[in-house]
Amino acid sequence: MKKEVPLSRPDIGDRERNAVMAVLNSRWLSLGPVVLNFEKKIAEYVGIKYAVAVNSGTSGLHLVVRSLGLPPGDEVITTPFSFVASANCLLFERVRPVFVDIDPLTLNMDCSNLENKINGKTRGILPVHVFGHPADMASIMKIASEHGLTVIEDACEAFGSEYNGKKAGSESDVAVFAFYPNKQITTGEGGVILTNRQDLAGLCRSMRNQGRDAGSGWYDHERLGYNYRLDEMSAALGCAQLSRITEILAKRAAIAAKYNYKLKHIDGVIVPYVAPGIKMSWFVYVVRLAPGIDRDVVMQQLTEKGIGCRAYFQPIHLQPFYRQMFGYKPGDFPVTESVAATTLALPFHNNLSEEDIDYVVDTLGHILGKY
Missing domain, CATH: 3.90.1150.10 (Aspartate Aminotransferase, domain 1)
Incomplete structure (x- = not known):
């Protein structure tokens, strides 16, 4: 007998519905207190100082690359076995993704080949935790430290995963999670940037909101920015999911x-x-x-x-x-x-x-x- 078994399905209950309805019954649908609360809870869960909520993991990765100020032609080492956004985010800023082949067991980048890819143009390493399996962050961080490279952790598939007792997203210079409906928790569409660097958090927060700085007027734009904001309903859904x-x-x-x-x-x-x-x-x-x-x-x-x-x-x-x-x-x-x-x-x-x-x-x- 034929059955219909979908590939994925979000887990939404009354807690999520009530949280979203509370926002719909409030005066804030965007730029309100729920996004701030969601950021606070995510940062506490992962153990990171700053969280910047955005409308997708891809947006988060783009803002991170832009905030690092990498000139066109610079290189970042990453994996060819991933969703295409992990490499595209570099191309958005005309930074060249340099691929390293993967480990046949973990399916993450093979760190034994990592140093062979480093040259005078290399500015960073962008590991991806494929399917939720954390990459070998100990090796990656050691190599990055020895060569003065920034590590951008694409943890979009690994919310809640741990590597030697440390949460995915907690070890790099900056990390990004995503909350698409098939992820561990969902905000519908959405993502978050996590970092302990106040400068990166501030730049990403500004650029997600059309380049406005904190305290600036609505028509005051300090830098080139985008509308990468997460709305209040999505953040409410995320808070309810995170509580579970x-x-x-x-x-x-x-x-x-x-x-x-x-x-x-x-x-x-x-x-x-x-x-x-x-x-x-x-x-x-x-x-x-x-x-x-x-x-x-x-x-x-x-x-x-x-x-x-x-x-x-x-x-x-x-x-x-x-x-x-x-x-x-x-x-x-x-x-x-x-x-x-x-x-x-x-x-x-x-x-x-x-x-x-x-x-x-x-x-x-x-x-x-x-x-």
Whole structure:
């Protein structure tokens, strides 16, 4: 019997609805007290001094790069295995993303190759915590310190994850989280910049609001800025979600554990690797298929059975405009390309039932049994 099992679904209850309605019944829909409260709570949760809420993780990354004042032609080292925004945010400011291939287990940047990419134009490192698995921040911060580089932590997929007991987003010069509906907590659309540097926080706060400084008049603009503000309704939703973060992370961990147990009996499926010292917050649940299995055919057959699925991620360097701009070609980052051809995101959200998990696992097992 065919079932419909969506790839993701936000976990919204009465607490969230009531919080949003309270804003709608107030005089403030934007530039009000709820955004300030959300920033305060996020900063306290991660253990960082300053939080600047924005309307998306992409906006946050852009503001961070711009606030660093990197001249066109400077370089920042990052990963080709990510959502494209982590590299695009550099191109927005004409900074060149320099890719380093990934570790085949964690799928994060391979720090053993990091120093080989550093040259006179290198100004920073932008690690991405892929699928919520923190990158090797100890190695990254050590290398950055030795070479005088800024670390921009793309933690958009890792809210609540920990690395050796430290929260993702707490170790770098500046970090960004995102709260799209499939993230651990959601504000609908939205994100936040976290930093202990008052200068960066102040610049980002100004630039998200059309370049106005604190205390300036509405038509006084100190610098080039943008409308990257988060509205009050979104912040209220975020506050309600954050108040449930322990419950939410426990739900996601339990579902991932069920998948791990049920999938380990199916030939051809490699369950997600979690390195020692890592506490995953589980953004998505992505398996890898064994060589010889046509992932795209498997996806098509899962879709026909009503099961949401997706290939996470396509290599950034092979996106058409990156190939055109930089001359990248297949084979440039072989680990990334090999991994990207085998990844398969399965349905994953807070309230996924065991019945749905069984349906997904049984259907996948039946499809793979034909190979």
